[in-house]
Amino acid sequence: MVSETSVRIAAAQLVGNRSRYTTLSGFWMLVWFIVRRNWLRMLVWLVVLAGMIPLVIDSQRELFPTQAAREAYAQVANTPAVAAMTGLPYAAATLGGILNIKLWMTEAVALAFAVIFLVTRNGRAEEENGRTEFLRSTKLGRHAYSLANWAVFGAFSTVVGLACAALAISQGLPPDGSLLMGASFAAVALVFIGVVAIVGQLCQTSRAANGLASIVVAIAYLIRATADVKAKNDQPLWIAWLSPIGWGQQARSFAENLWWPILLCLGVAILLCIIALRLESHRDLGAGMLPARKGRKSFGAFGRTQLGLTLRLQRGPIIGWAIGILVFAAFFGGVATAMVDLLGGNTPVVGVFAGHSGNLLDGLLSYFVMTTAMIVAAFALQVASAIGTEESTGRIEIQLSGAISRIRWAANRLIVPAVISLILLALGGFVLGATFGSVTGIHGQDPKFAAYSTSFWPSVLLVIAVTMFLIAFIPRFASALTWAFYGVVVLLSLLGNLFKLPSWLVENTPFTTVSKLNANLNVAPLVVLSIIAIVLLTCGLLRFKMRDTKSA
Amino acid sequence: MATQLAIDVRKLEKNFGTVKALNGLDLQVETGTICGFLGPNGSGKTTTIRILLGLLRSSGGSAKLLGGDPWNDAVELHRKIAYVAGDVTLWPNLTGGQAIDIICELRGDRDKKRIDEFLQIFDLDPSKKARSYSKGNRQKVGLVATFASRAELFILDEPTSGLDPLMEAVFTDCVSQLSDEGRTVLLSSHIFAEVEKLCDTVTIIRDGRTVESGALSKLRHLQRSTITVSLEGNAKKLAEVKGIQDLQTENGRTSFSVDPDSLSDALAALAPLGPRELVSTPPSLEELFLRHYSTHGQSELKAGEQHG
Numbered sequence: 001m002v003s004e005t006s007v008r009i010a011a012a013q014l015v016g017n018r019s020r021y022t023t024l025s026g027f028w029m030l031v032w033f034i035v036r037r038n039w040l041r042m043l044v045w046l047v048v049l050a051g052m053i054p055l056v057i058d059s060q061r062e063l064f065p066t067q068a069a070r071e072a073y074a075q076v077a078n079t080p081a082v083a084a085m086t087g088l089p090y091a092a093a094t095l096g097g098i099l100n101i102k103l104w105m106t107e108a109v110a111l112a113f114a115v116i117f118l119v120t121r122n123g124r125a126e127e128e129n130g131r132t133e134f135l136r137s138t139k140l141g142r143h144a145y146s147l148a149n150w151a152v153f154g155a156f157s158t159v160v161g162l163a164c165a166a167l168a169i170s171q172g173l174p175p176d177g178s179l180l181m182g183a184s185f186a187a188v189a190l191v192f193i194g195v196v197a198i199v200g201q202l203c204q205t206s207r208a209a210n211g212l213a214s215i216v217v218a219i220a221y222l223i224r225a226t227a228d229v230k231a232k233n234d235q236p237l238w239i240a241w242l243s244p245i246g247w248g249q250q251a252r253s254f255a256e257n258l259w260w261p262i263l264l265c266l267g268v269a270i271l272l273c274i275i276a277l278r279l280e281s282h283r284d285l286g287a288g289m290l291p292a293r294k295g296r297k298s299f300g301a302f303g304r305t306q307l308g309l310t311l312r313l314q315r316g317p318i319i320g321w322a323i324g325i326l327v328f329a330a331f332f333g334g335v336a337t338a339m340v341d342l343l344g345g346n347t348p349v350v351g352v353f354a355g356h357s358g359n360l361l362d363g364l365l366s367y368f369v370m371t372t373a374m375i376v377a378a379f380a381l382q383v384a385s386a387i388g389t390e391e392s393t394g395r396i397e398i399q400l401s402g403a404i405s406r407i408r409w410a411a412n413r414l415i416v417p418a419v420i421s422l423i424l425l426a427l428g429g430f431v432l433g434a435t436f437g438s439v440t441g442i443h444g445q446d447p448k449f450a451a452y453s454t455s456f457w458p459s460v461l462l463v464i465a466v467t468m469f470l471i472a473f474i475p476r477f478a479s480a481l482t483w484a485f486y487g488v489v490v491l492l493s494l495l496g497n498l499f500k501l502p503s504w505l506v507e508n509t510p511f512t513t514v515s516k517l518n519a520n521l522n523v524a525p526l527v528v529l530s531i532i533a534i535v536l537l538t539c540g541l542l543r544f545k546m547r548d549t550k551s552a
Numbered sequence: 553m554a555t556q557l558a559i560d561v562r563k564l565e566k567n568f569g570t571v572k573a574l575n576g577l578d579l580q581v582e583t584g585t586i587c588g589f590l591g592p593n594g595s596g597k598t599t600t601i602r603i604l605l606g607l608l609r610s611s612g613g614s615a616k617l618l619g620g621d622p623w624n625d626a627v628e629l630h631r632k633i634a635y636v637a638g639d640v641t642l643w644p645n646l647t648g649g650q651a652i653d654i655i656c657e658l659r660g661d662r663d664k665k666r667i668d669e670f671l672q673i674f675d676l677d678p679s680k681k682a683r684s685y686s687k688g689n690r691q692k693v694g695l696v697a698t699f700a701s702r703a704e705l706f707i708l709d710e711p712t713s714g715l716d717p718l719m720e721a722v723f724t725d726c727v728s729q730l731s732d733e734g735r736t737v738l739l740s741s742h743i744f745a746e747v748e749k750l751c752d753t754v755t756i757i758r759d760g761r762t763v764e765s766g767a768l769s770k771l772r773h774l775q776r777s778t779i780t781v782s783l784e785g786n787a788k789k790l791a792e793v794k795g796i797q798d799l800q801t802e803n804g805r806t807s808f809s810v811d812p813d814s815l816s817d818a819l820a821a822l823a824p825l826g827p828r829e830l831v832s833t834p835p836s837l838e839e840l841f842l843r844h845y846s847t848h849g850q851s852e853l854k855a856g857e858q859h860g
C-alpha cells in the first residue's frame with residue numbers, strides 16, 4: 001500500500017514537472033524516489049557488511065597478537081582450500097593480509113549479490129508488476145528510471161566500500177591498503193551492477209534476472225577459484241583475469257596496492273551499462289530481449305492438480321538450484337582431495353574444519369556436505385516462500401475461492417520443497433562423494449556420503465517450517481525475516497568460530513548440530529530438529545487457516 | 553416471504569485494525585435473481601465479497617451463503633460458487649489456458665467444451681503467457697473460467713474493468729444467459745448502465761453501510777424524473793405545481809424535475825400549455841448515486857427499505 005502510494009506521488013510530481021522532455025527527464029526525482037523506498041534495505045546491508053570488518057580485525061588481532069604469530073601463520077596460510085574458497089593468500093604476515101584472507105571474498109560476493117537483488121528488485125521486478133509502466137506514462141525519460149536505479153546502487157556500493165575502509169583505518173590498518181580494500185569491494189559490485197543491468201534487459205521476470213545474474217557470479221567465483229588453486233607462488237593462473245571477482249582480488253590491498261584493476265572494473269561497469277542502455281532503447285517496456293515463448297493451451301491431468309501446478313510453477317528454480325547444487329558438490333569433492341594431498345599436519349586454519357573430531361579430512365568433508373545442505377535449504381526456503389508470494393500478489397484469492405481448504409493448499413506447496421530437498425541432499429552427497437572418490441581412489445563411498453548428506457534433512461525441514469511459520473504469523477515481513485533467519489544461521493554455522501562466538505551457539509545451529517561424517521551418528525539433534533520443525537509447521541498451518549488472507 | 557435467499561448478509565462488520573471497512577452492511581440476494589452491488593471506491597464491496605468467499609473473517613454481524621457459513625463451510629460452498637475479481641492476477645509464466653484449467657479444476661467443474669466455447673466468445677488466445685496479457689485480457693481469463701462454470705451462484709466483483717465496449721456487451725449477454733438459466737448473480741459494479749440493464753435488485757452501499765436496496769423498478773419510482781418539453785404557453789405557471797422543482801427555460805425549452813407522486817399533477821398542468829416534443833428521462837442509477845454520495849444527508853429511504 002505504502003509503495004503504491006509513493007508511486008502515485010512520484011508520478012504526480014512527474015506530471016507536474018514542466019521541464020523539457022529528454023530521455024533523462026526525472027532522473028533526480030527518481031533517485032530520491034528509489035532511495036526513499038530502499039533506504040532501510042540499504043542500511044541493513046551497510047551495517048552488516050561494514051560491521052563485519054572491525055569484528056574480524058579484532059578477533060584476528062587477538063588470534064595472532066604478535067608479528068611472530070603472524071609470520072608463523074603466513075607459512076601455513078596458503079592451502080588449496082583457502083585458495084579455492086576465500087582466495088589466494090598474500091601478505092599473510094600482516095593484519096590487513098589476514099583480514100583479506102578471512103573476509104575479502106565474503107564481503108565482495110555478498111555485496112555483489114546485494115546489488116544484484118536490489119537492482120533487480122527496483123528494475124525488472126517493478127517493470128514486471130507494471131509500476132514502471134505507470135511511471136513511464138508520465139514525463140519520465142526512457143532511460144531515467146534505469147539510470148537512477150543503477151546510480152543509486154552504484155553510490156550504495158561506494159558508500160559500503162568507504163565505510164569498510166574507514167572502519168579498517170579506525171582499527172589501525174594502513175590507510176592506503178584500507179581504502180583500496182574498500183574500493184575493491186565497491187569495484188566488484190559496480191561490475192555486477194553492469195551485469196544485472198544487462199540481464200535486466202534480457203530477462204522478462206525478476207526471478208529469471210536474479211537467477212541469470214547469480215549464475216554469472218557463480219561462474220566468476222569458480223573461474224577465480226580455479227585460478228587461485230592453480231597459482232604459482234602468490235600469482236594466480238591467468239584465467240583470474242576472466243573474472244570480475246578476480247580483478248578485485250588483483251588490487252592486492254595491503255600488499256602491492258594496485259589501483260588500476262579498480263579502474264578496469266569501473267571501465268567495464270560503464271561499458272556494460274552503456275550496452276544495457278542500448279538494449280533498453282531497442283525493446284518494449286515490459287518485454288525482455290529474450291523472446292517469451294508461446295505456451296501450451298491447457299494443462300494435462302497432472303498439471304491441473306495442486307502438486308502438478310506447484311511443480312510447474314517451481315520448475316525453473318528446481319532445475320536451476322539442482323544444477324547449482326550438483327556443481328558445487330562436485331567442486332567441493334574436488335577441493336577436498338587437493339587438501340588431502342597437501343595438508344599433513346595440524347594448522348590453525350584447518351582447526352576450524354577439523355573441529356573436535358580431530359580428523360581433518362572428515363571434518364573438512366563434513367563442512368563441505370554441510371555447506372551443500374545449506375544451499376539445499378536456501379532452495380527449499382525459496383520454493384516454500386511461494387506461499388507468501390501467492391498471497392501478496394493476490395493469486396491466492398482465485399485459488400482459495402475454489403473448493404480447496406487452506407491447509408491442503410499450503411501443504412501441497414510445502415511437500416514439493418520438502419521432498420525435492422531430500423532428493424537434492426542425497427544427490428549432492430552422492431556427487432560430492434563420487435568426485436572425492438574419483439580423485440583419491442577411495443571408491444565406493446558415494447552411498448555413505450549420500451546417506452550422511454540426508455542427515456541434514458531435518459535441518460532443511462526446519463527452514464521450511466520457519467518459512468511457513470513466518471508467513472502465517474508475520475505475512476508482511478515474512479520473506480525478509482525468513483532470509484534473515486537463514487542468513488544468521490549460515491553465518492553462525494560457517495563463520496561463527498571466526499567471530500569468537502560462544503561454542504554452545506556455534507556448535508548448535510540447525511546445521512552444526514548434525515554429527516560429523518564418520519562420527520557416531522547422534523540421533524538426538526535430528527529428533528529435536530524434527531520436533532521443532534513439526535511444532536512450527538503445525539502452528540503455522542493452524543494460524544494460516546485461521547487468519548484473513550492478506551492481499552492487495 | 554418464502555423465497556430463498558442465496559446471500560443473506562445482516563449488520564456485517566469488518567475492521568482492519570482501526571479502519572472500519574464494513575459498518576453494519578446488509579445485503580440480500582434471492583435465489584435466481586441478479587443483484588447489483590453498487591458503491592464508490594473504498595465503500596466495502598470487495599471486502600464484503602471476500603468475507604462471502606471465506607477469505608476474510610467478519611468482525612460482527614452475520615453472513616449466510618447458500619444456507620451455509622462462508623467461513624466454516626468454505627470448501628463445500630465453493631463447489632457451488634464461481635468468482636471473478638476486478639483485478640485478476642495470474643501466474644506470469646503460465647498461459648491463460650493453463651490458468652483457466654487450474655481455476656476450473658479447483659472449483660471442481662472443469663468442462664473443456666464450455667471453456668473452449670467461452671474462449672471463442674471472448675476472443676482470447678489461451679496459448680499466450682499471462683505476463684504478456686493486457687489488463688483486459690487478464691480479466692477475460694477470469695471471465696472465461698467463471699462463465700464456463702455450472703455454479704449456482706456467481707460472484708462478480710467489478711468484472712468488466714479493462715474490457716472494451718464490445719467485450720462489455722459480450723459480458724452482458726453472458727450474464728443474461730445465466731439469469732435465463734435461473735442462476736443467482738451478485739454483480740458488484742460502478743458501471744450503472746450495466747447494472748440497470750442486468751439487475752433485478754440493487755443494493756447501494758457507502759462507507760461500509762447499506763444506504764439503499766430494493767428492486768430496481770421500485771427504486772426508480774422513488775426518484776425524480778427529469779422532463780424536458782417545448783411549450784406554447786407560459787412555463788412560469790408550472791412553478792405553482794406542487795412537486796415540480798428545478799424549473800428552467802432556455803431557448804424555448806423548459807425542463808424541470810418532478811417526483812413520481814406528483815407526476816399526474818404535473819402532466820395535468822402541462823396539457824393546457826400546449827406541450828410539444830416532451831422528453832421524460834428516468835432517473836439513472838448515476839443520479840441515484842449522485843444523490844447519495846454528493847449530499848451529506850442520509851437516505852430517508854433507508855429504514856423502510858431494509859428487509860426483515
Ligand SMILES: Nc1ncnc2c1ncn2[C@@H]1O[C@H](COP(=O)(O)OP(=O)(O)O)[C@@H](O)[C@H]1O
Nearest residue numbers: 568571573591592593594595596597598599600
Ligand atoms: N486489508 C486491508 N487493510 C486495511 N484496510 C483495508 C483492507 N482492505 C480494504 N481496506 C479498506 O476498507 C475499505 C473498503 O475497501 P474495499 O472493500 O476494497 O472497497 P471497494 O471494493 O468497494 O472499492 C477501504 O477504505 C479500504 O481502504
Ligand SMILES: [Mg+2]
Nearest residue numbers: 597598638710
Ligand atoms: Mg473493490
